Amino acid sequence: MDRRGVKIRKRLLHGVLPVVRLLPLPTAARVVSGIGRLEHRMNRDLRLRFDRAVARGNEALGCDWDVEEVSKRLAGNHILWRSRDMIVDVASDARALAMFDVTGREHLDEAVGRGRGCIVLTSHFGAHMLPAHWLYRNQYPLKLYMERPRSVSRFMASKFDREGPLGQDKLFISRKGDAADAAGSILRAAKALKSGMLLFLAGDVRWRGRLTTPARLMGREFTFSSTWIALAAMSRAPVLPVFCRVGEDCRYHMEFLPAFDLPRDAQDESQAGAHAQRFLDLLEERIRRHPADSNEYLFWDDGYVAA
Structure with a gap:
């Protein structure tokens, strides 16, 4: 993901958050995470980059992760990570x-x-x-x-x-x-x-x-x-x-x-x-x-x- 793509994603995220916060907050978090999972499914280059990174970590730590599943969930959680604490920005x-x-x-x-x-x-x-x-x-x-x-x-x-x-x-x-x-x-x-x-x-x-x-x-x-x-x-x-x-x-x-x-x-x-x-x-x-x-x-x- 280049910096231009990151900036576009941030603008999208800032636009979506005020709306999804009207939902129950766990549902809002699931919707935001879904943006990352959707991008992972639609963007082959991004998906391969995540897959390679997860496979390297799996080998380095001697684990037995399901690389494809972890890769997909990691992509979703990256969006939540970038949203910091804005999901719970409620009164x-x-x-x-x-x-x-x-x-x-x-x-x-x-x-x-x-x-x-x-x-x-x-x-x-x-x-x-x-x-x-x-x-x-x-x-x-x-x-x-x-x-x-x-x-x-x-x-x-x-x-x-x-x-x-x-x-x-x-x-x-x-x-x-x-x-x-x-x-x-x-x-x-x-x-x-x-x-x-x-x-x-x-x-x-x-x-x-x-x-x-x-x-x-x-x-x-x-x-x-x-x-x-x-x-x-x-x-x-x-x-x-x-x-x-x-x-x-x-x-x-x-x-x-x-x-x-x-x-x-x-x-x-x-x-x-x-x-x-x-x-x-x-x-x-x-x-x-x-x-x-x-x-x-x-x-x-x-x-x-x-x-």
Whole structure:
């Protein structure tokens, strides 16, 4: 899919969403996913690209996936992935929250209850922005620590309009920033944690430069950002992994895992890789079990434009 095709699809998606949200939300998600499945069926080149990517992942992980079925479902879920949290961009909290099936909330509340802030460690697996949406809807004091997300709901975007030293705008990061920008953003993030906030950031971001570490995913080594490791070591905030996938019922199945603490020397070069690998192993296990929610991982270095 070239960038021109992606832009056309985004315009189509933005046009369709206000209409389909009038339906029951699981039905709306099924309709949006159907756009991807239809494209998969009608576009031979796209279908072959997905088939090849799924076959490579199947071999790399030593799995026994039904390649054609996974390929079709992955194409549908890619559309949902690109729609971020816009399916649940509705006024009613009850209607939006009914789309979630949540396990492990006790782990979240235990980590928050420690009073040291909390790093909510996410990834680009499944419906990756939906945990943030759910946390906002449930009134947790959440801040995002990532590049400013595009194509999110108006509900989520409204949470970004916060000024002051702990305002959300100051916590968005940029790949184009210099060392001073990076240092300043980390200090602001650490201050947010110290004030008791939840910090939502990803542990699977491929990065270059400072605060990175090599680790493996799907049989290949990459260099990943270790910012979350440095923040956990500096702040002593617990790290709470979260994963969210699209179920067969077209609802969001979200799991909070038990929180863990990192030692103060966790960011040292000799330690960071093992901590990064710990999280990536959790991610890889979910890719094995739910390959249709693998989103971009099967396409890394394939030239496919996912968003």
